[in-house]
Structures are given as structure tokens and as C-alpha cells.
Amino acid sequence: MLDIYIDFKSPAAYLALKPTLRLASKYGTEVNWLAVQTKQAPIPEAAPVEDRGTTHRRVRAIARQKMHLHYARLQSITMNFPPTPGNTDFALAMLHALEGDRTEFVQAAFASYWVDNQDLNNAEIVSSLAGSRHPAPDVQNSLATISAQVEAAGVIDAPAYVIASELFIGREHLPWIETLITPHG
Amino acid sequence: MRATYNALESHCPLIVYIDIKSPYAFVAIKPTLALEAELGIQFDWRPLTLDIPSYLGSARKKEGRVIESDRTPQQWNGVKYAYRDARRYAERQGYMLKGTEKIWDSSLINIGILWVMENDRARLSNFFEAAYPPFWRRALDVEDIDVVEATIEASGVSAEGFASYASGIGRQRHDDLQNQLHPSGIYGVPTYVFDKHILFGREHLPYVRWYLSGQRGAAPDIAYEI
Numbered sequence: 223m224l225d226i227y228i229d230f231k232s233p234a235a236y237l238a239l240k241p242t243l244r245l246a247s248k249y250g251t252e253v254n255w256l257a258v259q260t261k262q263a264p265i266p267e268a269a270p271v272e273d274r275g276t277t278h279r280r281v282r283a284i285a286r287q288k289m290h291l292h293y294a295r296l297q298s299i300t301m302n303f304p305p306t307p308g309n310t311d312f313a314l315a316m317l318h319a320l321e322g323d324r325t326e327f328v329q330a331a332f333a334s335y336w337v338d339n340q341d342l343n344n345a346e347i348v349s350s351l352a353g354s355r356h357p358a359p360d361v362q363n364s365l366a367t368i369s370a371q372v373e374a375a376g377v378i379d380a381p382a383y384v385i386a387s388e389l390f391i392g393r394e395h396l397p398w399i400e401t402l403i404t405p406h407g
Numbered sequence: 408m409r410a411t412y413n414a415l416e417s418h419c420p421l422i423v424y425i426d427i428k429s430p431y432a433f434v435a436i437k438p439t440l441a442l443e444a445e446l447g448i449q450f451d452w453r454p455l456t457l458d459i460p461s462y463l464g465s466a467r468k469k470e471g472r473v474i475e476s477d478r479t480p481q482q483w484n485g486v487k488y489a490y491r492d493a494r495r496y497a498e499r500q501g502y503m504l505k506g507t508e509k510i511w512d513s514s515l516i517n518i519g520i521l522w523v524m525e526n527d528r529a530r531l532s533n534f535f536e537a538a539y540p541p542f543w544r545r546a547l548d549v550e551d552i553d554v555v556e557a558t559i560e561a562s563g564v565s566a567e568g569f570a571s572y573a574s575g576i577g578r579q580r581h582d583d584l585q586n587q588l589h590p591s592g593i594y595g596v597p598t599y600v601f602d603k604h605i606l607f608g609r610e611h612l613p614y615v616r617w618y619l620s621g622q623r624g625a626a627p628d629i630a631y632e633i
Binding site for chain 1: 458461481484485488492495589592593594595605606607608610614625626627628629630631632633
């Protein structure tokens with residue numbers, strides 16, 4: 223079992239979807255999709271006068287978006303950054319509430335956000351992505367539980383993988399994670 | 408000896424920006440040197456002296472306890488994870504990585520990179536080995552000119568003239584380069600610059616290898632190779 227914490231508005235989590243599924247499929251390992259609320263900020267406008275830290279954050283935000291788009295092209299997936307990052311709370315609550323294999327919902331929710339820029343805090347949209355499998359979740363209670371789970375696991379960003387008591391943030395760790403996967407585990 | 412540096416241009420096919428006080432730069436040195444050897448290409452290694460307090464808050468420790476800090480809990484969580492993460496990879500490389508007790512001014516040892524690049528390029532990897540592992544064992548005061556000169560000598564490179572270089576033309580070249588970095592889109596270490604690509608982090612080494620070795624087959628995704 224591979225635990226992975228995701229947020230649908232996290233570009234790094236979206237880009238981790240295909241490689242993670244490929245790795246899980248290679249070893250017949252089940253993926254346990256867990257929710258984490260991440261903070262995503264729009265790229266700040268350049269100000270006429272900036273202190274060094276503000277410039278650093280702006281340059282970093284531009285570079286990170288370019289980097290994500292670069293690897294999206296390499297993965298042949300569509301990645302449309304919305305003008306301002308959306309709220310994904312309802313979808314995260316739904317992910318938390320769903321039982322069984324949630325891969326189909328995860329794929330649909332990521333595509334909804336990154337291909338169609340849909341509102342994943344909209345109950346109707348998210349419920350349609352989940353199909354008729356589950357009634358609408360209690361968002362506030364779910365988010366409180368998610369927050370407690372995330373804090374206990376030490377997760378600070380997405381995608382975060384937990385395997386063999388090790389926490390790895392980012393799909394760049396997949397080579398190490400692969401060494402920890404027990405086939406069919 | 409070169410007159411000046413352009414942040415995005417080089418006679419080499421790849422520029423690598425590093426800073427000794429970054430744990431991520433430390434664990435990038437070995438795999439980047441290995442790639443350089445594998446490809447048979449010399450990279451253009453340069454300093455990027457991070458101004459960490461400007462974007463990540465500042466802190467000072469003594470005997471493992473924080474005695475000064477203006478970091479938020481979120482910044483501390485990020486810093487703690489970054490060190491844990493870099494440490495496990497450093498240990499895989501056979502190195503010890505202890506958290507630093509203060510945010511160092513690494514400009515002097517970074518000027519040392521320019522010195523070695525300009526005077527004895529063939530011994531650059533010796534210089535990295537003489538400087539980085541001891542620094543991360545807390546055994547190297549990189550703000551002390553005598554220590555930096557001794558480190559240069561320990562790598563087999565003459566340090567004669569380094570003190571005047573470090574306070575004169577070397578400092579000028581270093582500072583001039585730092586002023587170009589943000590406007591060029593460069594902000595962290597390690598950063599790899601090649602053919603209009605600016606990629607931050609050693610996770611891009613698989614792509615760098617693919618790109619510089621002829622771009623055959625499918626381009627690889629990011630990965631920390633182990």
C-alpha cells in the first residue's frame with residue numbers, strides 16, 4: 223500500500239498522477255489517495271519597488287510554473303493554470319469520504335481542474351465526478367479530520383508519499399520509493 | 408582569466424549555480440560531477456550566494472537549540488523537512504549532514520569557486536570535496552579567510568593572491584553576477600542553465616543528461632537518481 227497525499231489544485235500533485243499510477247501498476251501495489259489542503263498563490267505582479275524577498279518569491283513562482291508546464295508537455299498532458307488558483311475543499315472532502323478505490327475519482331477531479339478549470343468547491347460538479355457512489359460530504363468536519371491526519375503524518379505539501387514510515391514530498395523521490403515497495407503489498 | 412560573467416551565457420554547454428550553505432546544493436554536487444564525467448563535458452560552475460533571511464526568515468541555534476528566530480511555523484516545517492530530506496540522500500552518498508547553527512555568509516568560499524575555476528579548473532572537484540563535506544560536519548568556518556585559503560590549498564590549488572582577489576576583482580565579479588541572477592530568472596541552488604533552459608533542483612539531472620547527450624528517445628521525468 224502506497225499512501226499519497228494530494229490536492230487537486232497542486233500542479234506538482236497533478237504531474238505525479240501518471241508516474242505514480244505507472245509505478246503502482248508495475249508492482250501491483252494499491253494506492254491510498256489521501257487529501258491535503260495546500261496553499262497555491264497566483265504569480266505576484268512585479269512592483270516598481272520590491273524588496274529582495276518579494277523579488278525572490280516572484281521569480282520563483284514564475285520559474286516553477288514554467289517548469290511544471292515543461293514537464294506537462296513531456297508527459298503529454300494538458301495543464302491550464304487558472305488565472306487564480308481555485309478552491310478544492312469540496313473535492314478534498316469528497317475524496318476523504320469515498321470508500322474503496324478512489325483512483326477513478328482522482329483522475330476525473332484532476333482533469334476537471336487542470337484541463338477544464340472547473341470549480342472543485344462546487345458540490346454539483348464534484349458530485350457528478352464522484353458519480354452516484356456517495357452522498358455529499360460534510361465539508362467542515364471532513365476538512366478538520368484531514369487537517370489532523372496531515373499534521374500527524376508531518377505532511378507539508380503535495381504530493382506527499384508515506385511508505386515504510388518514510389515521508390517523501392514530490393514525485394522526484396519515486397526511484398527511492400520504488401525500492402521500498404513490496405510487490406503486491 | 409575572464410573579465411566578467413553573464414548569468415545566462417557561457418563557453419560551456421551547461422552552467423551550474425551552487426552555494427555551500429544549501430543542503431540541496433551539497434547533495435547535488437556528487438551526481439552533477441558524475442554527470443559531467445559521464446558526458447565528458449566540462450560544466451561552468453558558479454556561485455549563487457543565497458540571501459536566505461530575505462525569503463525564508465532567519466534563525467540562529469546554539470547547541471541544537473534555537474536561540475533567535477523570526478520564522479513562521481510553516482517556514483520551520485519546510486526547513487526541517489528540507490534538512491531531513493537532504494540528510495537521507497547525503498547519507499546514501501556517504502556523507503554526514505548536520506544542520507547549520509546559523510545562516511552563514513558564504514560569499515567568501517563562493518568566491519573560492521571562481522578562483523579555482525579561473526586558475527586550476529581541473530582541481531575543482533578536489534575543492535568541492537575539501538570544502539563541502541567538512542562544512543556540513545560543522546568543521547569549516549567559511550567566513551574566515553585563513554580557513555578558505557587553507558581549503559583551496561588542501562584541494563591542490565595555489566591560494567597565493569586569493570586574499571587580494573577575494574577583496575578585489577573576485578568580490579566584484581561575484582557581486583556583479585549576484586545582481587544579474589533575479590533579473591535572469593535564477594533564484595536558488597542548484598540551478599542548471601543550458602540552451603534557454605533554467606531548471607532548479609538536481610531532480611532535473613535526468614533531463615539535463617537526455618538533453619546534452621542528443622535527446623534520443625522519450626525525455627525523462629524529474630527524479631532523484633539513487
